Amino acid sequence: xNDAEATAHPTLDDLxxxxxxxxxxxxxxxxxxxTFAHFAEVCGMLTIHAxxxxxxxxxxxxxxxxxxxxxxxxxAKLRVRSVEDLIFRKFPGVCPYCRExxxxxxxxxxxxxxxxxxxxxxxxxxxxxxxxxxPKRLDDWQAMFQRIYPRGVDDTYRSVVGLxxxxxxxxxxxxxxxxxxxxxxxEAADTFSYLMGIANExxxxxxxxxxxxxxxxxxxxxxxxxxxxxxxRICICPSVPQATVGRMAKELAIGDTENLxxxxxxxFSKRGTLVAHQMLDKVGGYAGLAExxxxxxxxxxxxxxxxxxxxxxxxxxxxPDFAATLRxxxxxxxxxxxxxxxxxKSLDIQSLLDQIGAAWKDLSEEHRVQIxxxxxxxxxxxxxxxxxxxxxxxxxxxxxxxxxxxxxxxAIKEAIRNGSRGxxxxxxxxxxxxxxxxxRQLLREQYEIVHFSGHANADVLVFEDEHGAAFDVPxxxxxxxxxxxxxxxxxxxxxxxxxxxLAMAISPITIGMDQxxxxxxxxxxxxxxxxxxxxxxxxxxxxxxxxxxxxxxGDDPALIKLLKR
Numbered sequence: 001x002n003d004a005e006a007t008a009h010p011t012l013d014d015l016x017x018x019x020x021x022x023x024x025x026x027x028x029x030x031x032x033x034x035t036f037a038h039f040a041e042v043c044g045m046l047t048i049h050a051x052x053x054x055x056x057x058x059x060x061x062x063x064x065x066x067x068x069x070x071x072x073x074x075x076a077k078l079r080v081r082s083v084e085d086l087i088f089r090k091f092p093g094v095c096p097y098c099r100e101x102x103x104x105x106x107x108x109x110x111x112x113x114x115x116x117x118x119x120x121x122x123x124x125x126x127x128x129x130x131x132x133x134x135p136k137r138l139d140d141w142q143a144m145f146q147r148i149y150p151r152g153v154d155d156t157y158r159s160v161v162g163l164x165x166x167x168x169x170x171x172x173x174x175x176x177x178x179x180x181x182x183x184x185x186x187e188a189a190d191t192f193s194y195l196m197g198i199a200n201e202x203x204x205x206x207x208x209x210x211x212x213x214x215x216x217x218x219x220x221x222x223x224x225x226x227x228x229x230x231x232x233r234i235c236i237c238p239s240v241p242q243a244t245v246g247r248m249a250k251e252l253a254i255g256d257t258e259n260l261x262x263x264x265x266x267x268f269s270k271r272g273t274l275v276a277h278q279m280l281d282k283v284g285g286y287a288g289l290a291e292x293x294x295x296x297x298x299x300x301x302x303x304x305x306x307x308x309x310x311x312x313x314x315x316x317x318x319x320p321d322f323a324a325t326l327r328x329x330x331x332x333x334x335x336x337x338x339x340x341x342x343x344x345k346s347l348d349i350q351s352l353l354d355q356i357g358a359a360w361k362d363l364s365e366e367h368r369v370q371i372x373x374x375x376x377x378x379x380x381x382x383x384x385x386x387x388x389x390x391x392x393x394x395x396x397x398x399x400x401x402x403x404x405x406x407x408x409x410x411a412i413k414e415a416i417r418n419g420s421r422g423x424x425x426x427x428x429x430x431x432x433x434x435x436x437x438x439x440r441q442l443l444r445e446q447y448e449i450v451h452f453s454g455h456a457n458a459d460v461l462v463f464e465d466e467h468g469a470a471f472d473v474p475x476x477x478x479x480x481x482x483x484x485x486x487x488x489x490x491x492x493x494x495x496x497x498x499x500x501x502l503a504m505a506i507s508p509i510t511i512g513m514d515q516x517x518x519x520x521x522x523x524x525x526x527x528x529x530x531x532x533x534x535x536x537x538x539x540x541x542x543x544x545x546x547x548x549x550x551x552x553x554g555d556d557p558a559l560i561k562l563l564k565r
Contacts, residue, residue: 020076021272039070145196163194225276230340231298303377395454397470419534456495479506505563521555
């Protein structure tokens with residue numbers, strides 16, 4: 001990744017740099033052994049994975065994320081430049097002892113011993129061969145370790161015991177780091193491999209219950225560019241230092257050409273700040289802000305109060321009563337702030353956030369720009385208010401009349417690209433969609449608009465099966481699925497007869513056809529709809545613009561209906 005950019009899909013190093021930045025001030029004050037003590041403490045929580053012991057307020061997912069949340073500051077404290085380099089130099093897609101994937105027990109150190117299996121030269125050679133296939137995202141690294149060391153649900157005790165063996169060795173490596181830094185690099189890589197092993201076992205266990213697990217998604221939800229405990233971009237939580245001991249292990253020496261550590265700790269601030277903006281947008285934009293962010297404290301609380309005051313100033317003339325309401329809310333928020341380190345309070349602010357979101361859409365471009373320039377998290381919250389996330393679902397089965405779904409997609413992309421506020425629309429496509437594709441995508445991400453383009457009748461939407469043939473799904477089943485998604489504001493069913501039998505909307509706003517419609521008319525409607533949306537108009541205004549586009553093309557707009565819940 002270019003140092004001047006942060007990606008929307010964070011790499012493992014992105015997450016590392018972000019967390020190192022959030023806890024950078026705390027790391028400066030702590031000793032390395034104190035940071036390690038915190039890491040060992042949260043690893044202790046992972047015993048619930050094997051013991052099936054209930055622990056109040058935490059589950060295996062929480063413990064895994066907390067373990068990574070302290071693993072990263074430990075590496076940063078010891079000046080590791082890249083966690084990806086640290087891991088892949090020891091695990092270059094294969095087991096470093098048998099040099100196979102999957103790991104070959106009979107030819108590895110468990111049977112033959114360390115001395116007979118260690119070959120640093122062979123590992124370095126495989127590293128050079130495989131470096132272009134190195135994983136990027138956290139879930140990709142987890143998958144790599146599943147390929148090397150396949151896990152099952154019966155491996156829980158072995159993995160937890162193995163993790164704590166590595167934690168003991170890592171403790172010694174921390175203690176002797178200044179003299180033997182290569183020991184730390186190797187033991188830190190081993191520790192990560194066991195964390196991924198537990199993550200893979202947890203994923204398999206959850207899948208048996210029909211639950212999809214993404215460690216990356218869960219981690220970002222708990223570390224969205226700021227500390228969720230104190231609500232600040234730079235953590236100000238109280239710390240409790242501890243010491244630890246361990247034993248030394250032999251590890252691969254550091255090569256003369258390797259660049260594994262940083263000299264300037266400002267490196268994390270620069271890289272981490274960039275990724276933090278992306279992560280707050282990703283978490284705050286896809287889920288309810290009131291549930292996700294600690295608005296009762298720290299930078300987050302101050303940012304919300306500042307946002308309220310600035311919007312109040314902007315609407316003072318046109319909506320004085322609302323401006324007064326916002327200022328009253330600021331007083332309420334300031335009186336309910338919590339101290340860092342205390343339990344989070346549940347603030348009743350969802351209604352306030354809804355009002356702010358609605359008011360934001362009516363602000364002038366000048367006011368929006370001014371507010372965005374006012375501060376760090378204020379800017380991020382404003383970006384979230386600006387964003388509209390769209391999922392475009394395309395279905396044109398091979399055994400049905402072919403539709404212009406790709407032509408419609410091109411028209412939508414062009415409308416978004418040309419709109420004055422098109423950059424605020426984030427869209428993803430789900431081509432040749434099966435019902436399972438849609439269900440899984442809605443588990444992974446959240447959207448404000450879901451747009452279906454394909455065949456339908458009054459009772460079903462036509463998806464595709466795994467072979468590309470038509471697969472009918474009852475409209476009521478689709479409605480049930482979409483109704484579970486709290487963030488969806490509008491569903492567009494750009495298909496014949498799609499709302500003919502609908503007695504009520506399946507989202508706050510549902511747009512569809514109550515008769516058959518020609519391909520061209522459907523494309524014209526989408527063009528007008530997204531032209532308006534990309535110009536900053538509301539969903540209802542965009543619907544009207546879509547009808548205008550249909551009418552100007554000589555088609556009948558009366559076929560296209562809008563239902564409101």
